[in-house]
Amino acid sequence: MTEVRRFTHGSRIPGWDDAVDFSKDPAVVPDAATTPVPEHLRAEIEEYMARYPDFRSASIPALRAAQREHGWCSPLAIEQTACVMGLTPGYLTAVGTFYDMIETQPSGRQAIYVCTNISCSLRGGDAIYSAMLEAAADDSDLNVRHFECLGACDIAPMASVNGEYVGPLEPSDCATIIADVKAGREVLPDKQLRRRPSAHTIAKQES
């Protein structure tokens, strides 16, 4: 695990030490006339908004859509989402920074989340995480991070690779996973959760 810097050395939280920039205008609801939004992104967000009684409930799917479009929830991505939803970028930033799967800092497009919560940790999750980091090296397209419980303790230690749950993992699997991701192949087909025979009859038939 990386060492956590102590508070005496300053803030470990990005943003705590930042003042605002007076050269910027106040972040009000972006005007449609001055904020171009890709048509397909607008359509997608509007579709999400139509799903809920209160359109603000669509904030999370809308941000995810913008994240897919831009690679991460950049200020531009947030402004575009805000423009379509008629909200301030601030409102969406509050939502975005709260949730882990919305990236408000530049990050790789390939999301590899290694669970290090209690069950996985007991079965060697931390070692998997280290091995994964090592296998990924410095590839900026890969977003490798440890994650709190992903809800698949039965396959601990596990990871979520672009949403595909795989496990139980050995440290040696990490190199394969990274290679599969880079090549755009299916990840460890024999260790995928959805292909795992389970007690559920329908799931069994499908697998």
Add this chain to the structure above:
Amino acid sequence: MPRPEQKMVTFTLDGREVSAIENSMLVDGAKCVDVEIPVFCYDAKLGQPVGACRMCLVEVEGINKLQTACSTPIREGMVVNTESDRVKESQRAVVEFLLINHPLDCPVCDKGGECPLQDITFGWGGGTSRFIEPKRHFQKPLALSPLIAIDRERCILCYRCVRFSQEVSEDYQLILSERGAHSFVSTFDGHPYVAPFSANIVELCPVGALTSQAYRFRARPWDVEGSGSICTLCPAQCNVTLTVRDERVLRVLGRDHDEVDDGWLCDKGRFAYQAMHVGERITEPLLRDGGELRPVSWERALQSAISGLTKAAGRTGAVVGGETTNEEAFLLQRLMREGLDSPDLDSRPGGALALDLHRALADPALSATVVDIEFAHAVLVLDCEPVDDAPILDLRIRKGVRRKGVKLAVASSRPSSLDANATLSLRFAPGAGEALVAALDAALSGTGDVDGLAASAGADVDQVRELAALLSEAGEDVVVLWGERLAHGPRGDHAVRGLLNVASRLKLASADGAGLLEIPSGANGRGLRESGLLSNAGPGLGEPGREGRDTPAIGAALAAGDLTAVYLMHCDPVRDFQDRGLWNRALSKATTVVAHAGYLTEGLIEHATVIFPAEAYAEKEGTFTHPDGRIQRLRPAISHARGVRPEWQVLATICKAAGLEMTFHTVPMVFRALVDAVPFYADLTLDEIGGRGMRWQQTAAAANLPTASDRAPYQLTAPPAALTPNGSLRLGTYRSIWAGSEVAVSPALKFLIPHQQVELSPDDAKRIGVGHGDRVEVTYDGAAVNAQVTLRAAVPTGTVFLAEATDSQPANLLTNGEPRLVEVRPA
């Protein structure tokens, strides 16, 4: 909407029987019997409690866990204990937790001495801490905006500021970023938090995390005094407490008054106090001598003014701005009418309104109060922008919509900041208010040509019908909040008749919580009219004796040489009124221009003969009348700046010199004379007005209001059709909340001075071939305004908007109060 019924219930608090309002929160109920439950995050003004700070935990019998008193509603028979060991232990624990990372910089903290965290630690804390690790340290203070500094070490994450931004002012700019222990108050991507009401968060903050940049390190709470008064910068007349140290105002705080301001202030009201203590302020009389304005003695200035005015007796006009008190207005109208034999005086910039209509509008049955907005079934915002014209009403409307389910309809020319909250937003052509109310009247009555009238207004006929349906079906309590602008111009009478028709169709006079509420152009617009500062009405809306010229006519008469002198009380027509060209000609032609002014504005620099320094509102004594008829007292908080004299005395001196008998020694004596002259003020005394004000409609003397001879519904004449923008564009104007000398000279607010911008719809911009940020020239008949384009999707195609009273290139270069078509081309 009928006010919610308040049922009293009895519950037991610390062994005592207490009666309190059912379903009110325990914290509030406890206050009734002087039991203080400590809170950080709770403030009744913020609406629904969140229970974030856990400071208010109490024991409720029958519930195993401790409950937050801020979010536990009182029920009959509840048994509550705030002093048991369990409660005390939890209070000590919460304080200990909050203090873990709170820095010990109270000696250099602005909040020190008036800090809830200090007080609660002292009152309910354990006195010791087991925390021996280093505290978190961050950069501090950091700027959150040019007005507000943030100190994140001190923040206890109570959410008050964020809740204000999201649920009260609804600007949604201030947020809590990140989660859990990482949470911090911030904005989107380092943008500053600049909004009309932003600095309320400084007053809300229960620790010293948010401090005012202007007040930082200026004083300690124990060496200042608070002095209650009212803010006179706009018609909302918020109640304020001025923080005074060594005869200087250092800060303005809200003085909560539910029926006026609901406890909030706008940033203009909060920071424009700085304008009292700046070098730009005029603090001695000025006299034009050899073409230059030079400081002179009071005697010489008075002598010049008196000789200039008396020489022009019978040929003098007076134009009055909104910061004039009722007493000054009363003296000035006597000076004009009795002393100088000139009936030409006016306080309405847009021209006279028939006396009968003034009386009809003042009818107590037809007048709505500020609180009515909050409890109405429906509110119609008509031809005004509350956030610019009377900012605090904007918050009241938002509160009504958010918390009480008020249905909001907005009918305006320019896109409104309330559109997002409105059930219905309707646009009409600038200056076509008359046609719009006529169309609405026709739609409500079911007779008349709604289609034709809506077309005349440049509005969508379906929307007009929807609006009529919304207003008539919402319920009996409908409040129409309308701007004086509707009644401006030569057809103002017709527009007001239409408005009164709408009011009578909706039966606003018969419902208690319904009515009309006008936002006048001037802060004391209503008081000035009732004190007799109208060309066609004496004090108390009485017959004027001799009818005089209204504001535009005074300008025209000066330009034509029919009037030779003019008295400008707190206004600069060149800057403030329509038709800059006319007023420039008028004032340059006048031989004597006497002005009362706080700051040198362009028209005064150019044309004034004598300028008397105006008192700052903190120096002034007198009364103001709120748009809903509440008479409020203005109390002096500091002594006059050296060289400034009370303006009522200046007026009295001139009155005396003009041959009037003046027996007044104090402002209350003038008030007495005013009350004697205004029949419907007859029951008012300064004692009864006190610190909270009093609505004259609630006194028995309200019956003395002269009644209108003619009643709604009136027979309306066909309104002129809105101009068709074929190729050229309709010109609309607005006045920003930040327009005005006080903002321009206050160091803290200077960054907000409005610059001219041309608001265009994307379609028009495309047709003209310009984009966002390009410079364009807006022209009318040879006159031009040159400014940058701001594209706004919500601007109706065919219309262009310019700001009034900007630092340069103001809209009144092009306007004369009538609808106009202008050309826009790339500059």
